[in-house]
Amino acid sequence: MSLLDVSNLNVRFDTPDGEVHAVKDLSFRLERGETLGIVGESGSGKSQSVLSLMGLLADNGRADGVAQFDGHNLITLPEAQLRRMRGRRISMIFQDPMTSLNPYLTLADQMIQVVREHETVSKKAARSRCLEMLEAVSIPEADDRLDRYPHELSGGMRQRVMIAASLLLNPEILIADEPTTALDVTVQAQILELMRDLSERFETSTILITHDLAVVAGTCERVLVMQGGELKEQGEVRKIFYEPQHAYTQALLKAVPRLDEERVERLLDGGEVGGAAAGARAGNAAGADPLLAVEDLKVSFRVHTGGFWGHTRELKAVDGVDLELAPGETLGIVGESGCGKSTLARAILKLVPLAGGQVCLLGRGLSELDSAEMRKMRSDLQIIFQDPLASLNPRMTVGDIVSEPLWTHRPDLDKAAVRQRVVHVLKRVGLEGRELNRYPHEFSGGQCQRIGIARALVLEPKLIICDEPVSALDVSIQAQIVNLLMDLQAELGLSLIFIAHDLAVVRHISHRVLVMYLGTAVEIASREDLYERPSHPYTRALISSVPIPDPDKERSRARELLFGDLPSPMDPPSGCRFRTRCRHAEPRCAEEIPELRAVGPSRVACHRAEELLETV
Amino acid sequence: MLRYSLRRFLGAIPTLLILIALAFFMIRLAPGGPFDAERALLPEIEANLRAAYHLDEPLPMQFVRYLGNLARADFGPSFQYRDYTVTELIMTGFPVSLRLGGSAMVVALLFGISAGSLAALRQNTRTDYTVMSLSMTGISIPNFVMAPLLILLFAVYLGWLPAGGLGEGSWRNMVLPVISLALPQIAYVARLTRGSMIEVLRSPFIRTAKAQGLPMYKILIRHALKPALLPVVSYLGPATAAVITGSVVIEQIFGVPGLGRFFVQGALNRDYTLVMGVVVFYGVLIIVFNFLVDLAYAWLDPKVKYG
Numbered sequence: 001m002s003l004l005d006v007s008n009l010n011v012r013f014d015t016p017d018g019e020v021h022a023v024k025d026l027s028f029r030l031e032r033g034e035t036l037g038i039v040g041e042s043g044s045g046k047s048q049s050v051l052s053l054m055g056l057l058a059d060n061g062r063a064d065g066v067a068q069f070d071g072h073n074l075i076t077l078p079e080a081q082l083r084r085m086r087g088r089r090i091s092m093i094f095q096d097p098m099t100s101l102n103p104y105l106t107l108a109d110q111m112i113q114v115v116r117e118h119e120t121v122s123k124k125a126a127r128s129r130c131l132e133m134l135e136a137v138s139i140p141e142a143d144d145r146l147d148r149y150p151h152e153l154s155g156g157m158r159q160r161v162m163i164a165a166s167l168l169l170n171p172e173i174l175i176a177d178e179p180t181t182a183l184d185v186t187v188q189a190q191i192l193e194l195m196r197d198l199s200e201r202f203e204t205s206t207i208l209i210t211h212d213l214a215v216v217a218g219t220c221e222r223v224l225v226m227q228g229g230e231l232k233e234q235g236e237v238r239k240i241f242y243e244p245q246h247a248y249t250q251a252l253l254k255a256v257p258r259l260d261e262e263r264v265e266r267l268l269d270g271g272e273v274g275g276a277a278a279g280a281r282a283g284n285a286a287g288a289d290p291l292l293a294v295e296d297l298k299v300s301f302r303v304h305t306g307g308f309w310g311h312t313r314e315l316k317a318v319d320g321v322d323l324e325l326a327p328g329e330t331l332g333i334v335g336e337s338g339c340g341k342s343t344l345a346r347a348i349l350k351l352v353p354l355a356g357g358q359v360c361l362l363g364r365g366l367s368e369l370d371s372a373e374m375r376k377m378r379s380d381l382q383i384i385f386q387d388p389l390a391s392l393n394p395r396m397t398v399g400d401i402v403s404e405p406l407w408t409h410r411p412d413l414d415k416a417a418v419r420q421r422v423v424h425v426l427k428r429v430g431l432e433g434r435e436l437n438r439y440p441h442e443f444s445g446g447q448c449q450r451i452g453i454a455r456a457l458v459l460e461p462k463l464i465i466c467d468e469p470v471s472a473l474d475v476s477i478q479a480q481i482v483n484l485l486m487d488l489q490a491e492l493g494l495s496l497i498f499i500a501h502d503l504a505v506v507r508h509i510s511h512r513v514l515v516m517y518l519g520t521a522v523e524i525a526s527r528e529d530l531y532e533r534p535s536h537p538y539t540r541a542l543i544s545s546v547p548i549p550d551p552d553k554e555r556s557r558a559r560e561l562l563f564g565d566l567p568s569p570m571d572p573p574s575g576c577r578f579r580t581r582c583r584h585a586e587p588r589c590a591e592e593i594p595e596l597r598a599v600g601p602s603r604v605a606c607h608r609a610e611e612l613l614e615t616v
Numbered sequence: 617m618l619r620y621s622l623r624r625f626l627g628a629i630p631t632l633l634i635l636i637a638l639a640f641f642m643i644r645l646a647p648g649g650p651f652d653a654e655r656a657l658l659p660e661i662e663a664n665l666r667a668a669y670h671l672d673e674p675l676p677m678q679f680v681r682y683l684g685n686l687a688r689a690d691f692g693p694s695f696q697y698r699d700y701t702v703t704e705l706i707m708t709g710f711p712v713s714l715r716l717g718g719s720a721m722v723v724a725l726l727f728g729i730s731a732g733s734l735a736a737l738r739q740n741t742r743t744d745y746t747v748m749s750l751s752m753t754g755i756s757i758p759n760f761v762m763a764p765l766l767i768l769l770f771a772v773y774l775g776w777l778p779a780g781g782l783g784e785g786s787w788r789n790m791v792l793p794v795i796s797l798a799l800p801q802i803a804y805v806a807r808l809t810r811g812s813m814i815e816v817l818r819s820p821f822i823r824t825a826k827a828q829g830l831p832m833y834k835i836l837i838r839h840a841l842k843p844a845l846l847p848v849v850s851y852l853g854p855a856t857a858a859v860i861t862g863s864v865v866i867e868q869i870f871g872v873p874g875l876g877r878f879f880v881q882g883a884l885n886r887d888y889t890l891v892m893g894v895v896v897f898y899g900v901l902i903i904v905f906n907f908l909v910d911l912a913y914a915w916l917d918p919k920v921k922y923g
Binding site: 054056083084085086087088091092094096099100101102103104105109110113114117118149151162165166304 | 819820821823824825826827828829830831834838839842843916917918919921
């Protein structure tokens, strides 16, 4: 008999716009000891279906159907009985460890009460149980950490704490709702490994909900694929990946760029294949004068450290980065969060003050420009942000948003000319051009990002900085936006700086890639060199942390996982900053700061780059 | 921490100076003077009196003299209550006002937080609407209207409680003044609590607590109350000021011999030093209280650090 048997589960929400049928007739089983993946894009109903099992739907949600667990139907079980199951027999971890732990309570406060809620044990016994569990999820100095607040821990640490808290009472079912989506790839790899270990050790059955097929490939035995509230396909993991039956599963698999395969020219995005400029890429215009030259760029912030006397200290967010960008070229910037990649982008745009170095656009130093000249220059320099909706003013119409740059920079244009340009650019980014009087919230995430691109594009800039432009989007939408950016580049000769934490997307779009670690560049190389012959140990670790959407490859590959977290940028390690997490570090690395130097065709900041390359 | 306190202390000095200057020159701008009475004094006597109290000096001189005395914590003698210094008057009135204001604050917090939390838990139900419309009423009716109505009902018609005075300091005398003073604050606190509580109850960490199987009342008390109280704590500063100004009116209506009553009498009699003394005293009190509130904030919110 299955541990959990769900049949004909329906979830409906009453909204002011009528009833929303979020989950339609879902049936599935969870066997003892297995890990079941539920994959789908946002709005597919994957989270709502498990929340309904836990009785955690929002107030306007209703569920019906049968979910048999140990002789009970969870859907109709009275709240008091269901409550005693939650946390004890079925527990759950959530996407964002930042907000899912109570920021106002110490870890001890929030963990001990879980134990004491369900079992009659002394505070001391509960505490020692929490300690054991923190050690089981490999949290160092657990005794000290237990009395700290969540914000004093890193994101990866917090997710470990969430996992520890969910396993405290040795539940039979663990539901993990996008447990690694908010984490860096390096940390994601650690957490997934930990979850695999723990589910074996504690014999917990796991339901893993994710939008990322690659995460499922390495962890799950069986997979459900959901779309629009319906179950499209379910089966054993190899079958889903190697012989997908449903068209939607096939499309999902093709929409993601993959590190384990040859790079394709164009991602499948459900749109017209072989569109306007497919295959006609500008390529690396070598030898041309650089459009952008950044020399020894430094940005630092003053940080209050608190304490009795309250000192302020300097945090070097970007500490001496050089880069060049040719016209029509795309430079990818990757690194873990906190490595300074977004700060670098903002410094290039002069949105944050420089602490040193300079930025030259078209041969002119931006620091020498007065504010009027700088404003003129800004029409050549545009930016697209990560959160598509939040970066558009909710009180402005799409027409106002896209035309605003024109009113500022092109006072010579009359109303009709502005309108004509706005309509033209909206059509160019794949919208209809008739959206002028509508507001941002009426559009989907992907459409909002198109509006953001239209706003950046309307001044016909030479350089667009894309700061994680696709991170918040579903994979199929992500493919559309990436394709759009590449088409625009081919057509208009744009230069792009593309910041992302997804290494596969960066490989797909970039000509060259810059890898950053703790405010410094550790490797700059062409796309081919970087991904085929990564020279810096950090680059290698990053690449090997990226999960591959292929169950056999994913389970058999040799990994070079990073241990630990990014050190605090307040106190970077001496010598090579990466040495504290590097498995190849030697005494020299603690003393000498490695220069960024030519190693083969790449530029690498590592003392041992040559010897390490030979060992590969 | 120490540096922060020092900075706050130094920052308070200009605030106080502005306050003192404004009060000093404004009360002297008001027509009349401390020695005006029904029967005019002989010009010679009045001149002597003015000289004795240095009122014959040019205003800036008087101001500097007053500041000099303040620096020595000397509020000067009262013009009206002969033989009393202002300090003595403040010391008699303040304990009474403190009892009144303090009780009003406690009542306001207790009832306001409970009512607000209840409304938040039962959002958009009849309970919620009742609490919210009652508190809207509490905010809109000024306490000088509410106080006589309460007296009329509970003292005159029902005869349950005394209409005014301190009696022998019995609690029964305090009930009506405390309620009239607390009502608008209950309303504000309830609204603030409801708003922040609704937001907190929507946050992911509350969902986590539910998923861990905690019952709702424990979630409310252990997880939600602390963050939901942050806006209420920030409001404590302005609330103190509101209670102090409120008590000026309430003490007058109920005939309670507190500091507020001295203030009103002093202002009517152009008792310059008494008015100044109360203004400075309350000014310092509000500044100190706001500082304490900020410290409490840092204690409640582990992310806030002062440096």
